Amino acid sequence: MTDEIISLLYEIDPEDLYISIRLIRGEVGPGYEGVDLGIAEKLILKAVNMITSIGEDELSNERKRIGDIGDTLEKVIIRKNQASLFSEPLSMDRVFNNIQKIARKEGRASQDVKLKIIVEMLNDSEPVEAKYIARSLAAKMRLGISTMTVIDSLSYIFNTDIDNAVEALSDLDLGEVGNGYVKEMISHRTKPLYGLIEILSKKKGCPIDPYIREQALMVVQEVRSSVSELREKIERAYNVHPDLALIARSMAIDGPERVIDISVKAGVPLRSMLGERSKSIEDILLKMGGTAAFEYKYDGLRIQAHISKKRDGVDVHLYSRQLEDITEQYPDVVDVLKKRFSGDDCIVEGECVPVDRETGSLLPFQVISRRRGRKFDLMKKVDEVPVQLVLFDCLMHNAEDKTLRPFMERRGILSVIFPQISEELELKGGLSLSKMKIINDIPQGEKFFEQALENGCEGIMAKSTSDTSFYQAGKRGWNWIKFKRDYRSELNDTLDLVVMGGYHGSGKRRGLYGALLMGVWNENDRRYETLCKLGTGFTDDILEDLLDRLEPYKINAPPLEYSARMEADVFFQPRVVLEVVGAEISHSPIHTAGWKPSVDDTGYALRFPRFTGRFRDDKGPDQATTVSEVERLYGLQNKRSI
Amino acid sequence: MFNVEAKAETFRSVFSVLTPIAGEIKLAADDNGWKIRAVDPAHVAMVDLELESSAFEKYDVEPMELGLNVERLLESIKSARGDELVTMKLDDDNRLVISMSNLTLKIPLVDPSGFSEPKVPSLNLPINLKLNSAELQKGLKISASISDYLTFECSEDKLIMTSSEDLSMMTLELKKGQEYELVEFEKPSKSSFSLDYFSHLMKGVGANRDIQLHLGNSYPLKLVFDFAEEKGHAIYLLAPRIESS
Numbered sequence: 001m002t003d004e005i006i007s008l009l010y011e012i013d014p015e016d017l018y019i020s021i022r023l024i025r026g027e028v029g030p031g032y033e034g035v036d037l038g039i040a041e042k043l044i045l046k047a048v049n050m051i052t053s054i055g056e057d058e059l060s061n062e063r064k065r066i067g068d069i070g071d072t073l074e075k076v077i078i079r080k081n082q083a084s085l086f087s088e089p090l091s092m093d094r095v096f097n098n099i100q101k102i103a104r105k106e107g108r109a110s111q112d113v114k115l116k117i118i119v120e121m122l123n124d125s126e127p128v129e130a131k132y133i134a135r136s137l138a139a140k141m142r143l144g145i146s147t148m149t150v151i152d153s154l155s156y157i158f159n160t161d162i163d164n165a166v167e168a169l170s171d172l173d174l175g176e177v178g179n180g181y182v183k184e185m186i187s188h189r190t191k192p193l194y195g196l197i198e199i200l201s202k203k204k205g206c207p208i209d210p211y212i213r214e215q216a217l218m219v220v221q222e223v224r225s226s227v228s229e230l231r232e233k234i235e236r237a238y239n240v241h242p243d244l245a246l247i248a249r250s251m252a253i254d255g256p257e258r259v260i261d262i263s264v265k266a267g268v269p270l271r272s273m274l275g276e277r278s279k280s281i282e283d284i285l286l287k288m289g290g291t292a293a294f295e296y297k298y299d300g301l302r303i304q305a306h307i308s309k310k311r312d313g314v315d316v317h318l319y320s321r322q323l324e325d326i327t328e329q330y331p332d333v334v335d336v337l338k339k340r341f342s343g344d345d346c347i348v349e350g351e352c353v354p355v356d357r358e359t360g361s362l363l364p365f366q367v368i369s370r371r372r373g374r375k376f377d378l379m380k381k382v383d384e385v386p387v388q389l390v391l392f393d394c395l396m397h398n399a400e401d402k403t404l405r406p407f408m409e410r411r412g413i414l415s416v417i418f419p420q421i422s423e424e425l426e427l428k429g430g431l432s433l434s435k436m437k438i439i440n441d442i443p444q445g446e447k448f449f450e451q452a453l454e455n456g457c458e459g460i461m462a463k464s465t466s467d468t469s470f471y472q473a474g475k476r477g478w479n480w481i482k483f484k485r486d487y488r489s490e491l492n493d494t495l496d497l498v499v500m501g502g503y504h505g506s507g508k509r510r511g512l513y514g515a516l517l518m519g520v521w522n523e524n525d526r527r528y529e530t531l532c533k534l535g536t537g538f539t540d541d542i543l544e545d546l547l548d549r550l551e552p553y554k555i556n557a558p559p560l561e562y563s564a565r566m567e568a569d570v571f572f573q574p575r576v577v578l579e580v581v582g583a584e585i586s587h588s589p590i591h592t593a594g595w596k597p598s599v600d601d602t603g604y605a606l607r608f609p610r611f612t613g614r615f616r617d618d619k620g621p622d623q624a625t626t627v628s629e630v631e632r633l634y635g636l637q638n639k640r641s642i
Numbered sequence: 643m644f645n646v647e648a649k650a651e652t653f654r655s656v657f658s659v660l661t662p663i664a665g666e667i668k669l670a671a672d673d674n675g676w677k678i679r680a681v682d683p684a685h686v687a688m689v690d691l692e693l694e695s696s697a698f699e700k701y702d703v704e705p706m707e708l709g710l711n712v713e714r715l716l717e718s719i720k721s722a723r724g725d726e727l728v729t730m731k732l733d734d735d736n737r738l739v740i741s742m743s744n745l746t747l748k749i750p751l752v753d754p755s756g757f758s759e760p761k762v763p764s765l766n767l768p769i770n771l772k773l774n775s776a777e778l779q780k781g782l783k784i785s786a787s788i789s790d791y792l793t794f795e796c797s798e799d800k801l802i803m804t805s806s807e808d809l810s811m812m813t814l815e816l817k818k819g820q821e822y823e824l825v826e827f828e829k830p831s832k833s834s835f836s837l838d839y840f841s842h843l844m845k846g847v848g849a850n851r852d853i854q855l856h857l858g859n860s861y862p863l864k865l866v867f868d869f870a871e872e873k874g875h876a877i878y879l880l881a882p883r884i885e886s887s
Contacts, residue, residue, distance in 0.1 A: 117683045
């Protein structure tokens with residue numbers, strides 16, 4: 001897949017790269033803007049009706065019979081009989097501009113304009129163009145091109161060392177096949193490179209002169225490391241500015257090396273830093289070098305707040321961990337930030353927790369999750385369940401990127417931005433700092449941990465106080481270690497698993513899914529691997545709900561990024577994440593999590609899995625539990641039983 | 643500087659010609675008057691319109707381009723009597739200030755850079771007829787219940803409008819010298835059009851107006867007419883339906 005994307009993007013005029021990436025990813029703008037297309041298929045069919053005179057009933061029957069809006073249009077568009085006043089072939093610019101217009105037209109009156117813009121495009125479409133335009137409009141591109149695939153591709157396309165290497169290698173005689181690879185490398189980038197590495201690495205039976213072979217091997221190894229260096233830079237850029245199309249455009253215009261200049265910016269949410277887990281306070285202090293800043297780990301909704309002073313007041317945007325703009329759901333948080341903020345601009349992070357107005361104590365997270373997606377009675381909810389924003393980090397202040405400053409310095413800035421802030425929860429104000437203490441020994445740490453639990457927290461988060469305790473956007477690192485009560489008792493820590501497939505139910509569950517194939521994210525091999533088949537913990541309502549939730553992600557075959565040895569009746573794109581508990585982690589010959597074919601031919605499996613009832617809508621599939629976390633849980637569990 | 647005054651009915655007639663094509667348009671104004679060219683979002687129909695400065699009671703305009711939401715403008719002068727004077731001028735905040743008797747409205751402009759610059763396609767139309775819009779309206783009304791398109795077939799001495807689907811059919815025959823005058827005739831022609839589009843255009847033309855209808859063979863049609871006491875001149879173009887069978 002990556003090979004094909006690379007060849008495709010390499011051929012494209014750099015000026016068109018931005019639009020190409022948007023189109024292959026099926027996006028109108030950066031994900032965090034939340035501008036979606038998702039045009040109703042009915043409207044698309046109506047446009048077809050306008051230009052073909054095929055009745056709307058016939059069209060909707062065809063759509064049902066064929067099963068896909070794109071394939072339907074590809075087939076019927078040849079019956080087009082409406083002429084256009086200005087016929088000209090479609091261009092990427094024109095399609096993307098039209099898509100933008102459609103996505104940004106709001107309101108009922110605009111339906112007619114949307115319809116006509118669709119007509120305008122279809123009028124000049126070849127059948128295959130109509131197919132992809134329809135899929136783009138209906139948000140059903142389903143190419144499954146992941147973020148990582150695009151980042152990988154960019155690291156090859158923009159790697160000038162490949163071109164230099166080709167020059168150096170053309171002077172060497174690498175045999176017929178080898179020379180062929182070198183020739184192809186300019187335009188095909190990956191495949192010939194790895195083909196070449198393969199021949200050069202074979203010591204025995206390699207027809208190339210050993211000295212030349214060594215020389216060539218050095219050149220290609222350098223290319224390989226240069227590619228991974230560039231990939232890291234692009235990944236860093238993506239973590240602080242998650243918009244691949246923009247990154248690609250900036251690399252094309254400003255030069256590939258300038259990707260390092262892409263930095264934190266108010267209004268562009270960063271990908272959150274995540275913490276590792278540990279099995280004991282002792283272990284934490286050991287890993288942290290004896291000292292760490294312990295913070296309460298609040299059970300709430302993690303929020304990234306972007307605040308900037310504008311000509312006409314203070315502008316606040318709130319983003320969830322999914323980088324979704326949730327400003328409108330928390331008007332109370334916006335208000336308090338506006339009131340208390342001083343400075344030009346900043347990005348701060350905290351946990352939004354519900355507070356009992358009478359007692360001042362923390363309430364369970366579920367209480368605020370009820371606010372999500374509400375529009376009409378939001379103000380009532382705001383009154384009923386006041387929230388507290390407990391801040392713990394600062395990522396940008398007065399236009400300066402703070403992510404590469406040490407944690408203690410970053411936290412210190414919070415008191416500059418919000419002069420009156422303290423670690424005491426405020427019943428009226430709704431803004432405070434997370435409870436924090438510098439811990440040097442185990443008893444102190446244990447005591448702080450118990451105190452956190454007594455105060456209604458999940459546990460503690462230990463943060464390194466070292467000079468290199470940076471904010472590693474989008475990464476899970478040992479600078480932050482979380483420790484929850486669950487970790488020390490039996491395995492009832494929850495896992496967040498991705499729904500990969502489904503099995504049709506029978507009997508009482510006829511027409512619903514009887515069980516789901518659940519998986520974890522393997523961050524090294526960049527794929528999803530199966531961990532268990534989940535069939536318990538579902539009520540009838542949940543099963544009904546699941547049917548609707550999963551419907552848009554149905555696909556005919558497992559995507560390439562799936563590694564599964566088990567069959568399923570239906571596969572889904574990795575989107576829905578469920579919270580699951582289980583009895584223990586065991587080895588299994590049928591599941592693929594952490595499976596290393598070379599070692600023992602087994603993967604990890606979760607025994608007796610049960611759905612907790614919590615949909616992790618706040619988590620993306622690549623933020624689900626990872627294979628290495630499962631591995632660690634497995635390790636913890638075994639140590640305990642000794 | 644943009645400060646004009648005209649009767650409400652003058653403004654109304656201009657905007658009504660435009661709304662069947664586009665809700666938002668770009669107006670080019672200079673000493674001689676207004677010029678507006680707009681294409682419908684589907685690129686099926688377009689309008690090319692001119693309004694002489696003499697159509698206005700007061701006309702004080704430097705050459706400029708303005709983006710206007712004509713649907714909103716039409717709505718805003720709805721309450722005015724036909725002969726009531728309405729002024730439109732630009733204020734410092736780039737809003738259009740509309741005043742009539744005791745009512746004042748301020749409406750923001752639309753960014754004119756977002757509009758395409760349509761060229762009028764050059765068409766070679768062998769037939770040109772002069773007739774009253776009422777003659778066409780009659781056929782339109784009836785065919786609406788029959789099909790979603792309308793066919794014009796013109797021979798040397800008659801113009802036939804037909805509309806058919808399945809077993810239903812309508813035929814309306816107009817005779818040369820009676821219902822229309824023939825201005826030009828090269829060869830017999832036949833073209834079909836979307837009824838929906840055509841009836842919208844006819845709404846823009848208005849009732850009981852003298853028009854010129856240009857036709858070709860499976861070719862766009864052209865409607866030419868004057869409005870605003872002959873000081874406004876408009877051309878509509880409409881792309882045909884191509885018979886597949």
